[in-house]
Amino acid sequence: MDLLIFLILFPLIAAILMLLLPNGEIRDAIVKIAALIIAVSSVYLFIETFGKGISYVTIGSETVGMAILLCELVVAIFIIAISLKFRKYIVAALAIVQTAILVYAEEFASVETGFLNELFVDEFSVIMALIIGIIGSLICVYSVGYMKGYHEKHADVKDNRKLFFFVMFLFLSAMFGVVFSNHIVWLFFFWEITTLCSFLLIGYAMDEIAWKNAFWALLLNTIGGVGFSGAILFILVYSGNGDFIYLNNLIAAGPVFAMIPAALIAFAGLTKSAQMPFSSWLVGAMVAPTPVSALLHSSTMVKAGVYVIVRFAPIFELSYIGVLISLVGGVTFLLASAIAIGQSNAKKVLAYSTIANLGLVVACAGIGTQEAVWAAILLIIFHAVAKSLLFLAVGSVEHQKKSRDIEDMSGLISTMPKVAVMMLIGIAGMFLAPFGMLISKWATIHAFVNALPPFGMLLIAMIAYGSGITVFFWAKWMGKLIEVKKKSSPLKKEATSPEMFTLYCLTGLTVITCLLFPLISGFMIEPYIVEVYNGTVSQLLSLNNMLIMLMMLVLILLLPLSLGHFSKGRTVVGQYMGARPGVSGVSFAGSMGVTKEVELSNYYMEEFFGEEKLSKTGVILTIILLIVFAAVIILNLPGMVM
Amino acid sequence: MTFEFFTNSSFIGAVLFILFAPLIGGIVMGIDRKITARMQGRVGPPVLQPIYDILKLFEKENMVVYESQNFWILSYLIFIVVTGVLFFAGSDILLVIFALTLAHVFLILGAYSTGSPYAHVGAERELIQLMAVEPMIIIAAVGLYQVTNSFDTAGIIQSTFAPVIVLPGIFLGMVYILTMKLRKSPFDLSTSHHAHQELVKGLTTEFSGSTLGMTEIAHLYELVFLLGFLFLFFGTAAPLIGIAVILIVYFLEVFVDNATSRVKWQFALKSCWIVTAVLGVLNLLALYLI
Numbered sequence: 001m002d003l004l005i006f007l008i009l010f011p012l013i014a015a016i017l018m019l020l021l022p023n024g025e026i027r028d029a030i031v032k033i034a035a036l037i038i039a040v041s042s043v044y045l046f047i048e049t050f051g052k053g054i055s056y057v058t059i060g061s062e063t064v065g066m067a068i069l070l071c072e073l074v075v076a077i078f079i080i081a082i083s084l085k086f087r088k089y090i091v092a093a094l095a096i097v098q099t100a101i102l103v104y105a106e107e108f109a110s111v112e113t114g115f116l117n118e119l120f121v122d123e124f125s126v127i128m129a130l131i132i133g134i135i136g137s138l139i140c141v142y143s144v145g146y147m148k149g150y151h152e153k154h155a156d157v158k159d160n161r162k163l164f165f166f167v168m169f170l171f172l173s174a175m176f177g178v179v180f181s182n183h184i185v186w187l188f189f190f191w192e193i194t195t196l197c198s199f200l201l202i203g204y205a206m207d208e209i210a211w212k213n214a215f216w217a218l219l220l221n222t223i224g225g226v227g228f229s230g231a232i233l234f235i236l237v238y239s240g241n242g243d244f245i246y247l248n249n250l251i252a253a254g255p256v257f258a259m260i261p262a263a264l265i266a267f268a269g270l271t272k273s274a275q276m277p278f279s280s281w282l283v284g285a286m287v288a289p290t291p292v293s294a295l296l297h298s299s300t301m302v303k304a305g306v307y308v309i310v311r312f313a314p315i316f317e318l319s320y321i322g323v324l325i326s327l328v329g330g331v332t333f334l335l336a337s338a339i340a341i342g343q344s345n346a347k348k349v350l351a352y353s354t355i356a357n358l359g360l361v362v363a364c365a366g367i368g369t370q371e372a373v374w375a376a377i378l379l380i381i382f383h384a385v386a387k388s389l390l391f392l393a394v395g396s397v398e399h400q401k402k403s404r405d406i407e408d409m410s411g412l413i414s415t416m417p418k419v420a421v422m423m424l425i426g427i428a429g430m431f432l433a434p435f436g437m438l439i440s441k442w443a444t445i446h447a448f449v450n451a452l453p454p455f456g457m458l459l460i461a462m463i464a465y466g467s468g469i470t471v472f473f474w475a476k477w478m479g480k481l482i483e484v485k486k487k488s489s490p491l492k493k494e495a496t497s498p499e500m501f502t503l504y505c506l507t508g509l510t511v512i513t514c515l516l517f518p519l520i521s522g523f524m525i526e527p528y529i530v531e532v533y534n535g536t537v538s539q540l541l542s543l544n545n546m547l548i549m550l551m552m553l554v555l556i557l558l559l560p561l562s563l564g565h566f567s568k569g570r571t572v573v574g575q576y577m578g579a580r581p582g583v584s585g586v587s588f589a590g591s592m593g594v595t596k597e598v599e600l601s602n603y604y605m606e607e608f609f610g611e612e613k614l615s616k617t618g619v620i621l622t623i624i625l626l627i628v629f630a631a632v633i634i635l636n637l638p639g640m641v642m
Numbered sequence: 643m644t645f646e647f648f649t650n651s652s653f654i655g656a657v658l659f660i661l662f663a664p665l666i667g668g669i670v671m672g673i674d675r676k677i678t679a680r681m682q683g684r685v686g687p688p689v690l691q692p693i694y695d696i697l698k699l700f701e702k703e704n705m706v707v708y709e710s711q712n713f714w715i716l717s718y719l720i721f722i723v724v725t726g727v728l729f730f731a732g733s734d735i736l737l738v739i740f741a742l743t744l745a746h747v748f749l750i751l752g753a754y755s756t757g758s759p760y761a762h763v764g765a766e767r768e769l770i771q772l773m774a775v776e777p778m779i780i781i782a783a784v785g786l787y788q789v790t791n792s793f794d795t796a797g798i799i800q801s802t803f804a805p806v807i808v809l810p811g812i813f814l815g816m817v818y819i820l821t822m823k824l825r826k827s828p829f830d831l832s833t834s835h836h837a838h839q840e841l842v843k844g845l846t847t848e849f850s851g852s853t854l855g856m857t858e859i860a861h862l863y864e865l866v867f868l869l870g871f872l873f874l875f876f877g878t879a880a881p882l883i884g885i886a887v888i889l890i891v892y893f894l895e896v897f898v899d900n901a902t903s904r905v906k907w908q909f910a911l912k913s914c915w916i917v918t919a920v921l922g923v924l925n926l927l928a929l930y931l932i
Binding site for chain 2: 411445446458460463467468478479483484485545548552556559563571572575576577600603608
């Protein structure tokens with residue numbers, strides 16, 4: 001399986017090329033070619049491994065192992081140095097602690113680990129690889145067009161596109177590393193690279209607020225990093241079995257041996273997937289150029305966080321640690337959704353919705369039953385596709401309208417019809433039946449009812465309220481897009497051609513993944529679950545229900561045909577304006593001969609859904625949950641240490 | 643029994659719903675108007691008047707602000723029918739709920755698409771109503787599952803005892819939000835059959851003729867579906883009691899409709915959520931104690 005190594009190394013080579021090439025057509029062409037190669041190879045990996053279950057790759061070289069450890073030290077030194085330079089002493093201190101733990105663990109390891117099966121690939125890895133390979137590279141293509149416009153509009157930002165594309169491709173490389181690593185130290189190495197990449201991308205504009213948010217992201221992720229290195233320390237020094245440094249052995253060992261490291265790594269996952277109380281870094285990350293947000297939210301970074309939690313899901317089944325993780329996810333889902341109601345900034349709405357959806361994934365993973373894991377993986381897939389589409393569509397609108405405010409998107413269907421329709425499809429994909437996310441939410445409810453009582457019911461309550469809230473903030477956005485006060489002619493060119501190409505592809509993917517989801521489930525997710533849970537998989541969603549969903553989807557795709565029928569034989573009149581004569585269009589005649597144009601604006605209900613109040617509540621609740629979480633781990637420690 | 647698609651019983655249920663729901667709904671509405679009239683000291687229209695009204699709407703001139711608004715309303719009607727069909731065919735109740743939400747989102751988008759100030763406020767308020775009732779409906783579905791061990795309505799209805807016995811809180815919660823679903827006072831925030839001044843007709847301000855006709859038909863279908871949902875709490879274990887209770891509940895709705903005045907959305911949202919938490923969530927948790 002040289003393909004795995006290729007997928008990790010090729011983006012790395014492309015990244016280094018980006019550092020060398022100057023801005024211009026050649027670089028742009030190479031970005032596109034490299035993106036194409038990455039996408040094609042990830043599809044090839046899918047074909048190559050199809051139906052083969054899990055397979056391992058042994059590199060078996062002490063040198064490579066040492067090299068990875070050395071690189072890890074270099075990354076740590078870089079983080080410590082830059083933190084000291086910007087006087088972020090806490091970040092530096094945490095990075096030092098994390099590195100010290102790692103070095104100590106390697107130095108005083110009480111067990112032999114050897115080098116065997118360092119990499120692996122199974123259906124779950126392939127799903128993740130497809131997400132990274134296809135969506136990640138599409139975002140790179142989009143960046144080609146977007147970043148050019150970005151620098152024309154932000155003359156004050158230093159044009160550092162060489163570094164930008166370097167980090168973008170490095171990010172993809174690291175993500176492939178994360179999903180293919182079986183050796184936990186390697187996994188941690190790639191994990192740290194993604195932290196570093198996101199730090200560099202968030203700080204891209206290099207102004208005060210960019211640095212501030214970048215360091216905030218770095219700080220919260222280093223807290224997770226300390227947890228992760230704690231897991232490695234535990235395995236190497238206290239577990240008494242070197243085999244556990246490999247993911248497959250650790251998971252197979254079951255909760256008795258794996259609970260502590262699994263919990264610590266899941267804690268790191270919570271920070272990376274921006275769960276409360278750590279969610280603020282992802283909201284702050286929106287200062288970065290839009291493709292960066294799309295990348296962080298859909299195919300990389302946060303997905304690495306949920307990936308590790310879902311990997312360890314079987315360990316959490318029916319345990320209190322698992323329930324606590326689920327509750328953190330559930331609280332995050334509910335409160336982040338509620339905060340999204342009060343936001344009019346499109347990117348902020350998207351950010352909070354990402355946090356909320358990841359909360360749902362985490363909640364499922366914490367439950368850890370077959371059904372829950374099935375729902376979690378589906379959520380990851382559908383969310384990645386629809387969310388990248390939405391971010392990029394917002395980015396293109398922002399370029400035209402000079403605003404990312406949803407209120408300024410009023411009547412977008414009339415001025416930018418293509419982008420608006422794609423945005424509508426993306427939003428529908430986030431919350432409406434029969435689109436993707438809804439299928440997952442449905443499965444989630446099925447999964448929660450069978451969870452450890454009575455916590456399952458608590459989660460049900462959270463999802464019930466959260467689901468109503470989700471409908472509210474998405475539907476009012478959709479409404480804004482189609483609300484046309486007065487017809488106007490559409491723009492000739494809505495966005496640059498790389499941007500439009502990416503948007504078309506992602507829209508297609510949003511619909512196709514919904515159409516193909518029974519196949520994705522049957523050939524990818526179910527085999528993985530059978531493998532992990534050693535046995536037959538129970539009927540997760542009956543064939544009948546899948547058929548109904550498909551029929552509903554086809555119906556929705558057919559309904560626009562009725563537009564042709566409705567365009568004939570109608571009398572077109574203006575909106576009813578209180579029966580006031582003598583005014584034209586959407587305006588009221590005021591006193592003294594003044595004509596008042598009507599302004600329509602959505603409800604934000606800030607007295608109920610204020611960001612500050614709800615965030616504070618969420619942070620306090622989740623911190624309490626995490627304190628209990630820590631207590632449970634500590635209480636379990638004596639019995640676990642060998 | 644689990645739900646099988648295209649089996650005889652589910653097929654018959656679906657066809658009966660499509661054919662007769664508008665008629666039954668129309669008659670219920672007619673009786674509703676009769677009772678309302680009597681409460682107000684009037685004689686009231688014939689029982690079939692709601693149906694005559696709808697038929698008349700289709701004779702009217704087709705007036706629109708934008709042609710596209712009809713597309714949203716047609717989609718609304720179709721998905722309300724789909725909701726009912728899935729329900730009466732015995733399908734997964736969560737799927738039914740999601741189809742209902744989808745249908746309502748279509749209606750709201752139809753209102754938005756007109757760009758009218760009155761319809762806009764109506765659409766916002768309808769969204770608030772949607773958000774207010776959704777938690778209770780999902781909790782009701784989960785409650786019914788806990789009792790009957792089935793998410794399929796075909797399985798739920800065959801419960802050996804009436805689920806309402808252990809789900810009294812959830813049933814009352816459903817009755818509370820039913821007022822909102824039926825667009826009855828005090829929760830007729832987004833649009834109403836009564837004359838309220840500040841919103842004109844709210845959500846449906848810009849719909850006339852056949853477009854308005856479609857929303858009215860959808861309302862009849864939805865009415866029958868909602869009453870069917872309440873019936874699940876009794877099922878085949880106590881069908882007669884079920885019908886009797888539903889009649890009483892409906893009479894109470896009419897009474898409340900005539901006895902109260904419209905509340906603000908803040909109260910509507912808060913009260914629905916609190917009722918859901920107290921009656922719904924606590925009822926769910928209590929299931930573990932018994």
